[in-house]
Amino acid sequence: MMTFNTMFFILMCLGLIEALKKSRICANCRYFISQNHAIYGKCLLFPKKYENVNEYKKQRELIEFLVTGYEKPKENKQSEYYFCSTARDSENMCGKEGKLFENKNYNPHDKWLDF
Numbered sequence: 001m002m003t004f005n006t007m008f009f010i011l012m013c014l015g016l017i018e019a020l021k022k023s024r025i026c027a028n029c030r031y032f033i034s035q036n037h038a039i040y041g042k043c044l045l046f047p048k049k050y051e052n053v054n055e056y057k058k059q060r061e062l063i064e065f066l067v068t069g070y071e072k073p074k075e076n077k078q079s080e081y082y083f084c085s086t087a088r089d090s091e092n093m094c095g096k097e098g099k100l101f102e103n104k105n106y107n108p109h110d111k112w113l114d115f
Contacts, residue, residue, distance in 0.1 A: 024098030026084040031102065033081060042081040045100055046093055 026032050031044040064070075087093040094100045 024101040026088065026098070026101075028103060028105075029098075029101050030104040031100075032084065032104070039085065041084045043084050043087045043094070044081060046082040046087050048080050048082060 026041055026043070027034075027038050029043075033042040033044060035041050082093070084094075088096060088098065
C-alpha cells in the first residue's frame with residue numbers, strides 16, 4: 001500500500017512534467033513571421049507555390065493597375081507564405097498538434113525537456 005508521501009511525490013513529479021512540456025504555439029516557433037497582430041502571422045515552412053510566380057505577379061499587378069490606376073509599391077516576401085492559422089487547420093501542413101513546431105528559443109542542452 002502506498003503511503004501519503006509516496007503518492008504526494010508521484011503527483012508532484014507528474015505536475016512538474018506537465019509544467020515542463022512546451023506549448024506548441026506558433027508565436028513561439030522559429031518559423032513564425034510576425035505581422036501586425038499574431039493572428040495574421042505567417043509560417044516560413046509553407047510558401048505559396050505558383051507554377052509561374054513571375055507571370056502570376058505580372059498579371060496581378062496589371063489587374064490592380066487597371067482597377068485603381070496606381071502602381072502598387074513592391075511588396076515584401078512575407079505575403080508569399082500561408083497564414084499560421086491555415087497551417088494549423090490543415091493536417092497536411094502542421095495540423096492542430098503542431099507537428100513541425102520548433103521552439104525559437106531552443107537550447108540543445110535542454111533536450112531532456114522535449115517530450
